[in-house]
Amino acid sequence: METKYTKIPFTWPQGFKADGVHAGLRKVKLDMGWLYSAQPAAAAGVYTTNQFQAAPTKLTKKTINLKHQLQAIVLNSANANSCTGAQGEQDAAQMQQLAAAKLGISADLVGVASTGIIGEQLPMDVIAAGVEQLQLTDNTKVTEAVLTTDTHAKTVAVTCQIDGKTVTLSGFCKGSGMIHPNMATMLGFVTTDAAIDGMVLQQLLSQATDTTFNQITVDGDTSTNDMVTVLANGAAGNMPLTTASTDYETFVAAFTYVLGELAKKIAADGEGATKLVAVTVAGAWSDFEGQQVAKAIVGSNLVKAAIYGEDPNWGRIMVAIGQTDAHLDLTAVDVTLNKLPLIQASQAATTEVSKLEAALAAKVINIAVELHNGNGQGQAWGCDLTYDYVKINATYHS
Numbered sequence: 001m002e003t004k005y006t007k008i009p010f011t012w013p014q015g016f017k018a019d020g021v022h023a024g025l026r027k028v029k030l031d032m033g034w035l036y037s038a039q040p041a042a043a044a045g046v047y048t049t050n051q052f053q054a055a056p057t058k059l060t061k062k063t064i065n066l067k068h069q070l071q072a073i074v075l076n077s078a079n080a081n082s083c084t085g086a087q088g089e090q091d092a093a094q095m096q097q098l099a100a101a102k103l104g105i106s107a108d109l110v111g112v113a114s115t116g117i118i119g120e121q122l123p124m125d126v127i128a129a130g131v132e133q134l135q136l137t138d139n140t141k142v143t144e145a146v147l148t149t150d151t152h153a154k155t156v157a158v159t160c161q162i163d164g165k166t167v168t169l170s171g172f173c174k175g176s177g178m179i180h181p182n183m184a185t186m187l188g189f190v191t192t193d194a195a196i197d198g199m200v201l202q203q204l205l206s207q208a209t210d211t212t213f214n215q216i217t218v219d220g221d222t223s224t225n226d227m228v229t230v231l232a233n234g235a236a237g238n239m240p241l242t243t244a245s246t247d248y249e250t251f252v253a254a255f256t257y258v259l260g261e262l263a264k265k266i267a268a269d270g271e272g273a274t275k276l277v278a279v280t281v282a283g284a285w286s287d288f289e290g291q292q293v294a295k296a297i298v299g300s301n302l303v304k305a306a307i308y309g310e311d312p313n314w315g316r317i318m319v320a321i322g323q324t325d326a327h328l329d330l331t332a333v334d335v336t337l338n339k340l341p342l343i344q345a346s347q348a349a350t351t352e353v354s355k356l357e358a359a360l361a362a363k364v365i366n367i368a369v370e371l372h373n374g375n376g377q378g379q380a381w382g383c384d385l386t387y388d389y390v391k392i393n394a395t396y397h398s
Contacts (some may be wrong), residue, residue, distance in 0.1 A: 003253075004160055004249070004250040004253040004254060005158040005159065005160040005169075005250070005253060005254035005257060006158060006159050006160070007156070007157070007158050008157050008158060008159055008168075009157065010140060010143075010155040010156070010157045010170060010172075011157055011168070011170060012138060012140075012168075012170055012191065013167075013168035013169070013170055013191050013192050013193035013233070013235065013236070014168065014193040014233075014235035014236060015037055015038040015039060015193055015233045015235035016035065016036065016037055016038075016170075016191050016193070016231075016233065017035075017036045017038070017136035017137060017138065018033065018034065018035050018036065018136075018137065018138075018139065018140065018141070018142045019033060019034060019134045019135050019136065019137045019139060019141060019142060020032065020033035020139070020140075020141025020142040020143070020144055020145030021033065021130055021133040021134055021141070021145070023076070023126050023127065023129060023130025023133065024126045024129070024130070025076060025077065025078035025079055025116075025123070025126055025127075025130075026077065026078045029077075029144070029147070030077075030141055030144045030145035030147075031076055031077045031078050031130070031145055032074075032075070032076045032077075032127070032130035032131070032133075032134065032145055033074075033075055033076075033134070033141060033142030033145035033146065034072055034073060034074045034075065034099060034131075034134050034142065035072060035073045035142060035189060035191060035231065036071065036072045036103060036136055037070075037071050037072070037191075037231055037233040038233070038235070039071070039233055039234070039235070040069045040070070040071045040109055040233075041069065041070055041071060041191075041231040041232055041233035041234070042068060042069060042195075042196055042197060042198035042201050042231070042232045042233075042234070043064050043068055043069050043070035043111070043198060043201070043229065043230065043231050043232075044064065044068060044198065044201040044202035044204075044205040044206075044229070044230045045060060045061060045064045045111075045202075045205070045227060045228065045229045045230070046205055046206060046209045046213075046227070046228050047060075047061050047226065047227050048224060048225065048226035048227065050224045050226070052082065052083055052224045053224060054080055054081055054082035054083075054088075054114065054118075054224045054225040055081050055082065055084060055088040055089045055091070055092040055114075056081055056092045056095070056112040056113055056114040056225070057113075057224070057225050057226070057227050058089075058092075059089070059092045059093060059096060059111075059112050060073075060111040060112055060113065060227060060229065061227075063096075063108060063109075063110070063111055064111065064229070066108055067108075067198070068198025068199060068201070068202060069109060069198060070109055070110065070111050070229070070231055071103070071105050071109035071110070072099060072100075072103055072105065072109065072110045072111070073110070073111040073112070073113060073189065073229060073231070074095060074096070074098075074099035074110060074111075074112055074113075074131065074134075075112070075113040075114065075115075075142070075145065075146055075187070076095075076113075076114050076115075076116075076122075076127065076130070076145075077114075077115050077116050077145060077146055077147060077148055077174070078116040078117065078148070079114060079116040079117055079120055079122050079123075080114050080115055080116045080117060080118045080224065080225050081114045081121075081122050082114075082118045082119070082224040082225055083118050083119045083224070084119065084120070084121055084122075087121055088121065088122070091121065091122045091124055091127075092112050092114070092122075093107075094124060094127075095112050095122070095124075095127055095131075096110045096111075096112050098127065098128055098131045099112075099131055099134075102131050102132065102134065111229055113146070113187050113189075113225075113227060113229070114225060115146065115148055115174060115187055115225050116148055118224060140153075140155070140172075142172075143155050143172040146172075146173075146174040146187055146189075147174050148174060150174050150175070153172065154172060154173050154174065154175075154262060154265035154266060155170070155171070155172045156170070156171050156172075156257075156258050156261040156262055156265075157169065157170040157171070157258075158254050158257060158258060159254075160247075160250050160251065160253075160254040161247070161250065162194060162236065162238040162241065162247045162250060162251060163238040163239050163247060165236045165237050165238040166236065167192060167193060167194040167236045167238060167251070167254075168192060168193055168236070169190065169191075169192040169194070169254050169255060169258050170190070170191050170192070170258075171188065171189065171190040171191070171258045171259070171261075171262050172188075172189055172262070173186060173187060173188035173189065173228075173262045173265070173266060174186060174187050175187070175188075175266035186213070186226050186228075186266055187225065187226070187227055187228070188213065188227070188228035188229070188259070188262055189228070189229055189230075189231075190228070190229070190230040190231070190255075190258060190259070191230075191231050191232075191233075192230070192231070192232045192233075192255075193232075193233055193234065193235040193236040194232050194234065194236055194238060194241060194251060195232065195234030195236065195237070195238050195239065195240040195241065196232045196234075196240060196241040196242075196251070197240055197241070197242060200241065200242055200243060201230055201232055204252060204255060205228065205230050208252075208255060208256045208259050209228060209259065210291075211256070211260075211291070211379070212256065212259040212260045212262075212263040213228060213259060213262075213263050213266075215263065215291060215294065215295055215378075215379055215380040215381065216263045216264075216266055216267045216298075216380065216381045216382065228259075263381060264276065264278070264381050267298075267381035267382050267383055273383035273384055273386065274308065274363070274383075274384055274386060275307055275308070275362070275363055275364065275365050275383060275384045276363065276364045276365070276381065276382075276383060277298050277303075277304070277307055277365045277367065277381065277382045277383055277384065278364065278365070278366050278367070278379070278380075278381050279294040279297045279298050279366075279367045279368075279369065279379065279380050279381075279382075280294065280366070280367075280368050280369070280377070280378070280379050281293045281294045281368075281369045281370075281371065281376075281377060281378040281379070282368070282369070282370050282371070282376075282377050283370045283371040283372045283373055283374060283375075283376070284326060284327075284371050284373060284374050284375075284376030284377065284378060285326060285327035285371075285373055285374040285376055286374065286376040287376045287377055287378060288376070288378075289324070289326040289327060289374075289376055289378070290326075290371075290376040290377045290378025291378035291379070291380065292324050292325075292326055292378070293321055293324055293326050293369060293371070293378060294369070294378040294379055294380035295378075295380040296320045296321065296323060296324050297317055297320045297321065297367060297369070297380070298380045298381060298382030299320075299380075299382060300316060300317075300319070300320040301385055302316040302319065302320075303316045303317055303320055304382065304383070304384050304385035305384070305385045307360060307365055307384040307385075308384035308385055308386050310357055310360035310361055311357075311360070312337065312342065312353060312356035312357060312359075312360060314335065314337075314342045314343050314348065317335055317342075317343070317367065317369075318333070318343065318346070321333065321369070326371070327373055327374070328371060328373060329371070329372055329373050330346060331345060331346050332345060332346065332371070332372040332373070333345075333346045333369070333370070333371060333372070334369070334370040334372070335367065335368065335369050335370075336366075336367070336368045337356055337359055337360070337365070337366075337367060338359040338360075338362060338365060338366050339366070339368075340355055340356060340359050342356065342367075365384075
């Protein structure tokens with residue numbers, strides 16, 4: 001099938017500016033940034049299901065839900081502004097107002113995103129000074145300013161043709177630990193110069209999140225600040241996209257690719273991780289059950305530890321599959337490991353152990369599951385579980 005989009009070096013779509021600065025929330029690294037559109041953009045968001053939803057997350061959700069419009073997002077790392085009570089809510093609103101005043105726009109057009117330590121109040125003098133430093137530039141420093149324990153910025157950009165116009169979609173995210181979405185500590189931001197109705201964009205984001213960000217796991221924890229937001233400012237000049245538009249599926253393909261690539265980059269950069277684990281499931285009773293099985297495998301600490309130790313202990317995969325409530329033919333499960341037969345008809349395959357061990361030395365581990373029980377499919381991404389994961393999280397506060 002012909003690809004409907006082209007991957008390009010990371011760049012901002014038409015009409016977008018950004019910046020990142022070192023405000024002083026962290027010792028030396030960039031810790032504040034923003035995104036800005038020259039005109040109000042259609043906006044959509046998905047948010048953590050954790051009951052202790054952080055103040056900036058709640059504020060951004062409320063702001064987007066007003067008109068499904070944003071013109072800017074201001075963000076910080078090092079401090080999550082979560083579990084901070086009424087003062088935290090006031091501080092999130094002040095952060096929103098400071099950015100709005102600097103940009104000369106309504107506060108109702110500014111989203112707020114924070115990540116970092118939970119339970120500490122924002123130092124608003126540092127935040128205010130940081131906002132004053134921010135400028136409208138073409139640089140990509142904001143992609144670094146949002147990082148916490150991440151080892152690198154995670155970005156992706158593509159172009160596609162909509163109504164004969166070149167449309168750009170660019171996304172970046174942070175996430176390394178506390179990742180087990182229904183949304184995780186991850187933040188994602190997608191910008192595009194496509195014209196699309198805000199409610200249509202919201203529906204698309206919600207659907208695409210189910211098969212991308214909600215199919216990754218690092219450690220089984222869902223954070224208080226998780227959020228993905230999308231801004232579409234229409235600067236490309238295409239006719240506003242609806243679900244009935246001729247090129248709608250082209251946009252959907254490009255959009256889903258961006259979210260999927262960001263999701264995989266988060267999984268690959270799990271705290272202390274040395275391997276990306278990608279699981280594909282076929283022959284499931286339904287797509288939902290296919291996704292359920294895939295997620296169970298990448299989420300199993302026993303599977304993750306075995307992959308780190310390069311131990312082809314296939315019984316752990318069977319345990320993970322069996323713990324789901326998916327419909328199974330208990331005598332017909334097949335599994336391959338980097339294309340080598342690992343399990344056949346729910347029993348050990350005849351592949352030599354030495355070959356399986358060699359396959360597990362790869363940086364990317366592909367596990368393919370065939371359930372022979374329907375037409376459903378699923379995918380999920382995760383990483384191995386290492387000693388360094390414990391080290392990182394044992395000293396995170398300090």
